[in-house]
Amino acid sequence: LIAFLLYLFYLVAPIGQLVQGFTQVQNGLAAVQRIREIEELPAEEADGAVYQVGRVPAGVVFEGVAFRYGDDRPVVHDDVSFEVPAGGLTALVGPSGAGKSTVFALLERFYEQRAGRIAIDGRDIADWPLAELRACLGYVEQDAPVLDGTLRENLVFAAPDVDEAAIRRVLARTRLEDLVSRLPEGLETRVGHRGIMLSGGERQRVAIARALLRSPRLLLLDEATSQLDAVNELRLREVIAEVAAETTVLVIAHRLSTVAGADRIVVMEAGRVRAVGTHGELLADDALYRELATTQFLLPT
Numbered sequence: 180l181i182a183f184l185l186y187l188f189y190l191v192a193p194i195g196q197l198v199q200g201f202t203q204v205q206n207g208l209a210a211v212q213r214i215r216e217i218e219e220l221p222a223e224e225a226d227g228a229v230y231q232v233g234r235v236p237a238g239v240v241f242e243g244v245a246f247r248y249g250d251d252r253p254v255v256h257d258d259v260s261f262e263v264p265a266g267g268l269t270a271l272v273g274p275s276g277a278g279k280s281t282v283f284a285l286l287e288r289f290y291e292q293r294a295g296r297i298a299i300d301g302r303d304i305a306d307w308p309l310a311e312l313r314a315c316l317g318y319v320e321q322d323a324p325v326l327d328g329t330l331r332e333n334l335v336f337a338a339p340d341v342d343e344a345a346i347r348r349v350l351a352r353t354r355l356e357d358l359v360s361r362l363p364e365g366l367e368t369r370v371g372h373r374g375i376m377l378s379g380g381e382r383q384r385v386a387i388a389r390a391l392l393r394s395p396r397l398l399l400l401d402e403a404t405s406q407l408d409a410v411n412e413l414r415l416r417e418v419i420a421e422v423a424a425e426t427t428v429l430v431i432a433h434r435l436s437t438v439a440g441a442d443r444i445v446v447m448e449a450g451r452v453r454a455v456g457t458h459g460e461l462l463a464d465d466a467l468y469r470e471l472a473t474t475q476f477l478l479p480t
């Protein structure tokens with residue numbers, strides 16, 4: 180029923196116009212719509228859309244980017260410049276409202292910056308055909324929803340043509356094999372609202388698996404804020420490290436274990452880049468980062 184309602188709302192209601200007070204529904208809808216918009220691309224546009232190891236990772240550059248959501252809205256980004264090298268793990272951190280999610284929205288071209296340049300592989304994203312741009316991006320939202328349906332449906336939702344071998348590779352990559360073998364009907368087990376409930380850690384890995392099945396060259400990951408037990412924390416860290424070994428990962432990080440393993444960390448504050456460095460460098464040099472590390476990031480490494 181929930182899936183049906185979501186679908187109905189998705190059909191009839193532009194997300195931005197949903198009434199306030201339905202925040203819960205709205206968040207679910209926004210998530211579903213975003214997954215669809217980004218991931219529901221024709222297979223040929225998504226470069227085969229089959230999980231391939233070794234697609235060339237993408238590099239990203241922000242140069243003097245300025246942005247606000249509307250003329251009457253406060254400035255979100257002011258002269259934001261940073262680089263995400265091709266391959267490896269780059270973490271975005273900063274207090275709430277610093278503009279981290281907006282970096283993702285600009286990269287996905289849901290909005291256009293007011294000034295400055297955003298380039299992927301040296302090419303201004305404004306010049307990319309939208310389908311091509313989104314075919315090279317994978318997006319995993321915070322506390323990703325599991326849709327009402329089988330685990331398989333949840334995985335292949337955005338890449339229906341993937342073969343069994345690709346699914347198996349992704350299950351291994353995301354440490355979901357144990358879950359599949361535990362479920363009574365394996366991949367065909369119904370999960371989500373009307374089926375078996377998955378833990379927060381499993382949900383996030385299912386969302387990562389769903390994104391990986393499209394072989395993104397740049398994975399945008401908004402890390403879940405839900406607490407994870409030690410095993411799930413370790414698994415997530417391993418999965419992110421392995422994915423970052425073969426593609427570029429830009430993560431809005433909420434976990435100490437993620438930032439500690441990042442190749443570089445971009446610290447944002449009030450719409451500006453405040454510092455860039457490794458965990459060790461920033462702990463030594465940046466007071467805000469030190470504060471975030473001790474008060475906001477979840478769980479020790």
Ligand code: ATP
Pocket residue numbers: 248252255273274275276277278279280281282
């Ligand atoms: P958080 O960690 O809380 O998600 P953030 O660092 O990701 O914060 P953003 O979500 O990018 O920050 O928000 C930056 C600013 O832009 C905030 O003041 C926020 O209220 C505003 N903002 C975000 N999305 C929109 C939107 N769709 N329309 C208008 N303002 C928005």
